[in-house]
Amino acid sequence: MPRVLIVEDDESMAIALRDGFEYEGFAPALARDGEAGLRQALAEPPDLIILDVMLPRMSGLDVCRKLRADGVATPIIMLTARGQEIDKVLGLKMGADDYVTKPFSFMELMARAEAVMRRANGGAGAAALEAYSFGDVSVNFKKHEARKGGRPVDLSQRELQLLKYLIEHRGQVVAREQLLYAVWGYEQIPFTRTVDMHVAKLRKKIEGKADEPQFIVTVHRVGYKFIG
Amino acid sequence: MPRVLIVEDDESMAIALRDGFEYEGFAPALARDGEAGLRQALAEPPDLIILDVMLPRMSGLDVCRKLRADGVATPIIMLTARGQEIDKVLGLKMGADDYVTKPFSFMELMARAEAVMRRANGGAGAAALEAYSFGDVSVNFKKHEARKGGRPVDLSQRELQLLKYLIEHRGQVVAREQLLYAVWGYEQIPFTRTVDMHVAKLRKKIEGKADEPQFIVTVHRVGYKFIG
């Protein structure tokens, strides 16, 4: 279970984040000011740090810089209030991996959290999903290959990424919006049917009967869910 | 326990609100005029502020604006008398999250309070109920799945939301009006049988005998109550 350190002084925001991460299967720890956050992060580096910019005792920017100076490589996401947008550049310069502007949806934060953690593990830990099989389908993401019943199936880049994300979240309902964040990298979510389109294509290629999907099922008014 | 600051000069109204919030599990604090309210809110920002518009020493609108100017992000609900409806727009412009016109039912205020607090927490906060079991039924809200006696049961989005709200308030009687606020997001409550309809559907799907409900019981002339 990945551990996340949340450094945030606003009580209700801190609670909300803690609950949210807990809900998503993280082990959250809280710190209420910059110094405490720094101490905790150094004592036992977590897998992810959520860092408010405005903090008592020591600003998030300083915490971030000191952590990096001490060789802590844990991914860091900064929380900034609107109007502190200038901090973006500064924050990234200080060594943050991403930043989110308040107010934000928890889903957005989560998608970014997944992204920075994946990036961080990209070189070393190889936490990325390499291959997966379900039904008569097998996919090798590393080699960019897929087979159904032994026969090779051509999947485009997007189709593969989409399938991978769905598989990585198998059993869970994934919202279209979430997919647009995670697979497409959209920041502003426009209204679009792109996701549906690609799901349809995927189904045609990997489902036995595309009109009775067995693996990628629709959850009306919510999104899609991978079963397998 | 969430903290609420009630800024209200009318003695009996203030007492009523304090008692009501206390009953609902809040830790209430009172302020009798605008300046006191502002001071208290700045000294120790609560999780929710109830702010009368007409106040001695400093109007609710001014309090609201100053709070926002000082970076206080706590959700604010304004209380306005009928005929001050013009304040609605003004209040929202000043940074209030919602407003309620006197006279109002406490239930209405409570429902709006829950709504703005949930919004402020980015949807993550109090709504962290992931799964729940009762009788031979198990529901996983995260996976959007339900089972009765091991068999999958199809629940629509609304049905699931309704069930979730009832379970989160298990043991309490929940009025139809309250459900329309919380589950449907209605602001103006029209006369409608929609809630009853959905309760009936839910009962058919999760109760053993739909005509002898065991889990979702009717409280005549009041609403519904979940037992489990």
Place this chain on the structure above:
DNA sequence: TCTCCGTTGTCAACGGACTGTAAAGAGGCG
């Protein structure tokens, strides 16, 4: 106990919202 009226349960039908999918448009790359 019986009656009456307001409240709740339930059915069927309508309509709107959501989804599936084909086909055209847009852009990149050799």
Place this chain on the structure above:
DNA sequence: CGCCTCTTTACAGTCCGTTGACAACGGAGA
């Protein structure tokens, strides 16, 4: 230019939420 993939558009089909009607029920008062 031609091929490929991704995106948008358009339309049809499906799902589900809502409504109105009526039956059944509950509680209060005679």
